[in-house]
Amino acid sequence: MLVFSTLLDYVSAMRIEQSKTQSERKLWLWLCVLINVGFLGIFKYYNFFAESFAELLNGFGLHTSPLLLDIILPVGISFYTFHGLSYIIDIYYGRIKSEKNFVDYSLFVCYFPLLVAGPIERATHLLPQLKRRRKFDFNKAKEGVYQIVWGLVKKVVIADSCAIYANAVFDHYHSMNSLSLLLGAVYFAFQIYGDFSGYSDIALGTSKLFGIDLLKNFNYPYFSRDIAEFWRKWHISLTTWFRDYLYIPLGGSKGSKWLKVRNTFIIFLVSGFWHGASWTFIAWGFINALYFLPLLLLNRNRKNLDDFTLGFNFESIRIVFNILITFGLTCLAWIFFRAKTITDAFQYIKRLFENGIFSEQYFNIERYNYELIPLVLVFIVAEWNSRNQIEPISGKFSWLKLSLCLAAIVALGVFSDYKEFIYFQF
Amino acid sequence: MKQFLYFILKIVALLLLTMGLLDVLYTTVYLQSNSRTKIDYLYNSKDQNYDVVFLGSSRVNNHFVPKIFNEQGYKTFNFGITRSRLEESALMLKLMVERNYKIKNLILQVDLNINTNDHSEAIRSLFMPYLHRSQIIRDHYKTIPEYNELLYIPFYRYLHYDARVGFREMYASLVHKRTNALDNEGFYPLTSHAGKMVPADLSKYYPKRNVAYEEIKAICKANNINLIAMTTPMCMSTINREYFNHIKSVYPEIHSFENAVTDDKYFATCGHMNKAGAIAFTKVVFNAFFKPKTQP
Numbered sequence: 001m002l003v004f005s006t007l008l009d010y011v012s013a014m015r016i017e018q019s020k021t022q023s024e025r026k027l028w029l030w031l032c033v034l035i036n037v038g039f040l041g042i043f044k045y046y047n048f049f050a051e052s053f054a055e056l057l058n059g060f061g062l063h064t065s066p067l068l069l070d071i072i073l074p075v076g077i078s079f080y081t082f083h084g085l086s087y088i089i090d091i092y093y094g095r096i097k098s099e100k101n102f103v104d105y106s107l108f109v110c111y112f113p114l115l116v117a118g119p120i121e122r123a124t125h126l127l128p129q130l131k132r133r134r135k136f137d138f139n140k141a142k143e144g145v146y147q148i149v150w151g152l153v154k155k156v157v158i159a160d161s162c163a164i165y166a167n168a169v170f171d172h173y174h175s176m177n178s179l180s181l182l183l184g185a186v187y188f189a190f191q192i193y194g195d196f197s198g199y200s201d202i203a204l205g206t207s208k209l210f211g212i213d214l215l216k217n218f219n220y221p222y223f224s225r226d227i228a229e230f231w232r233k234w235h236i237s238l239t240t241w242f243r244d245y246l247y248i249p250l251g252g253s254k255g256s257k258w259l260k261v262r263n264t265f266i267i268f269l270v271s272g273f274w275h276g277a278s279w280t281f282i283a284w285g286f287i288n289a290l291y292f293l294p295l296l297l298l299n300r301n302r303k304n305l306d307d308f309t310l311g312f313n314f315e316s317i318r319i320v321f322n323i324l325i326t327f328g329l330t331c332l333a334w335i336f337f338r339a340k341t342i343t344d345a346f347q348y349i350k351r352l353f354e355n356g357i358f359s360e361q362y363f364n365i366e367r368y369n370y371e372l373i374p375l376v377l378v379f380i381v382a383e384w385n386s387r388n389q390i391e392p393i394s395g396k397f398s399w400l401k402l403s404l405c406l407a408a409i410v411a412l413g414v415f416s417d418y419k420e421f422i423y424f425q426f
Numbered sequence: 427m428k429q430f431l432y433f434i435l436k437i438v439a440l441l442l443l444t445m446g447l448l449d450v451l452y453t454t455v456y457l458q459s460n461s462r463t464k465i466d467y468l469y470n471s472k473d474q475n476y477d478v479v480f481l482g483s484s485r486v487n488n489h490f491v492p493k494i495f496n497e498q499g500y501k502t503f504n505f506g507i508t509r510s511r512l513e514e515s516a517l518m519l520k521l522m523v524e525r526n527y528k529i530k531n532l533i534l535q536v537d538l539n540i541n542t543n544d545h546s547e548a549i550r551s552l553f554m555p556y557l558h559r560s561q562i563i564r565d566h567y568k569t570i571p572e573y574n575e576l577l578y579i580p581f582y583r584y585l586h587y588d589a590r591v592g593f594r595e596m597y598a599s600l601v602h603k604r605t606n607a608l609d610n611e612g613f614y615p616l617t618s619h620a621g622k623m624v625p626a627d628l629s630k631y632y633p634k635r636n637v638a639y640e641e642i643k644a645i646c647k648a649n650n651i652n653l654i655a656m657t658t659p660m661c662m663s664t665i666n667r668e669y670f671n672h673i674k675s676v677y678p679e680i681h682s683f684e685n686a687v688t689d690d691k692y693f694a695t696c697g698h699m700n701k702a703g704a705i706a707f708t709k710v711v712f713n714a715f716f717k718p719k720t721q722p
Contacts, residue, residue, distance in 0.1 A: 403444060
């Protein structure tokens with residue numbers, strides 16, 4: 001699949017460039033896009049559509065048993081398909097020249113740090129770096145090592161610890177009280193953040209060892225003051241991909257209000273669907289679109305572009321309040337992302353608000369629901385203090401901070417219950 | 427590049443130093459703890475005299491009431507541990523002997539656990555803090571695949587078994603947070619069964635000759651301990667109760683007590699009796715093998 005996809009994009013790009021007429025260029029572009037998206041559709045979405053269609057027919061009393069494919073989803077297909085698509089589209093619009101060296105192009109698609117879970121790179125950004133002769137840069141490599149270590153902290157200390165608790169809550173939400181359900185949603189928010197941004201940090205750090213800068217994928221998203229800012233800071237390489245290759249071609253924020261609303265819903269729904277063939281991901285995208293809508297309609301979606309500092313004043317209280325509200329909304333949406341079905345998600349939320357019991361609860365994993373809170377708080381403080389830099393280790397007392405991180409990894413990390421990176425499944 | 431290699435070497439050294447220091451810290455804490463598990467209690471005690479000691483899994487932990495024996499003048503303790511297998515029971519017995527326990531009778535549960543020669547990861551982990559300190563534990567585990575890593579890489583054993591002897595357990599031991607493992611002389615009663623009993627299915631079980639059981643027999647013989655090996659009750663709806671007859675064909679000396687208590691009202695689950703069942707069963711066992719030393 002990977003070899004075929006690489007060859008297809010490589011040949012198509014040269015064909016587009018060599019085409020004499022616009023229609024021929026368009027033909028090669030669409031051929032390449034359709035084949036790429038077609039493979040993605042078959043491997044990732046065929047069973048979902050077949051089952052959903054059968055369920056729809058069943059709803060009308062027509063009982064059918066859909067033909068399902070018993071195939072394994074190729075690892076990283078969502079990521080390398082998007083790498084290839086961005087390359088082809090950039091060639092079509094003349095933003096870059098096609099790559100003649102097949103080895104260099106293959107390296108762009110298969111570059112190992114980002115192959116299975118991103119960041120989703122652009123040819124305009126990565127290819128020139130791959131072609132340039134690089135000299136080993138100690139400072140860059142050191143920066144990379146610090147980023148890898150911090151990525152490991154996020155993954156094995158934060159994400160995997162939170163996963164133990166979040167799984168216990170989500171898998172038995174029927175018997176959980178309001179406090180446990182609330183903490184379950186918060187733990188999952190930190191699990192997915194630690195897991196995915198941890199992977200991104202490891203990928204970016206590893207790449208720095210080779211002297212290559214990858215696109216930044218996270219920028220402390222849980223310190224966002226509104227949902228628009230959150231989406232500028234969460235999975236940046238995917239959001240900007242959709243912005244450049246879907247939202248803007250659809251008209252973006254130009255045109256009537258109706259068009260803006262339509263485009264917003266399209267981009268969020270597609271973004272949700274990109275994560276997996278399930279209604280829960282679509283619901284997650286839809287909820288985020290709903291969150292975004294008021295900001296868009298009131299022209300406030302680009303309000304919080306500046307950096308901020310906190311002090312002892314009313315403005316700071318307002319900022320903290322907005323951050324907490326945004327985080328709360330995000331957690332609510334994550335419930336849909338994590339739940340097995342949409343019904344489960346609604347029942348989880350219903351129980352969260354209706355149960356009304358906020359006492360400590362003992363889980364069947366032999367732990368109390370509140371035990372992880374201090375660790376999460378320490379992590380929040382570490383992230384807050386380093387929000388203007390890539391990771392918290394570099395700078396003053398770097399060896400001390402590095403020692404603490406290493407101690408945290410070995411002493412607080414989860415090793416006996418290894419969990420694969422969540423985004424490997426996408 | 428040389429500078430970078432030097433930098434990486436420093437990080438590796440820092441990591442090893444950190445692991446070494448953490449290893450010392452964790453081990454020190456565990457060596458001072460004797461109230462969280464039956465294993466730390468056992469490791470930190472010596473020169474005990476017992477008339478009767480119980481060993482086995484949850485089907486000992488929840489089934490034998492030492493108080494009944496104690497009231498009849500027999501000093502008794504229930505060392506059964508939930509999820510423990512015969513391999514761990516054998517190690518516990520070895521530790522008891524090493525720590526100069528004088529035991530007259532050992533009541534050993536041998537029923538479902540004889541189906542396998544495997545070990546319990548959960549219980550094995552609880553012995554790990556003492557790996558460097560106890561030759562008995564080292565000898566017991568020297569054939570396991572990860573033995574060298576566990577023994578020679580500092581902190582690896584705490585990292586490998588982090589769910590059981592990691593930071594949470596170390597912290598709880600440090601602040602002397604008690605558990606109920608040692609209450610009631612080691613007996614942990616289960617509450618009554620609610621709802622319909624789900625039958626246990628033993629159709630995939632088949633008793634085999636068991637290395638750990640043979641080891642326990644040899645230790646008892648060498649140390650003049652009277653070994654009473656027995657099966658313990660399961661609910662009557664258990665699928666393939668024939669399994670218990672097969673045990674007899676492999677080891678004829680094992681006493682059959684699987685029918686000692688039969689009424690569903692005595693069970694919390696099909697494989698575990700509730701408190702009333704445990705009391706009734708313990709009385710049956712006592713009357714079968716012992717006579718009261720003290721008059722009521």
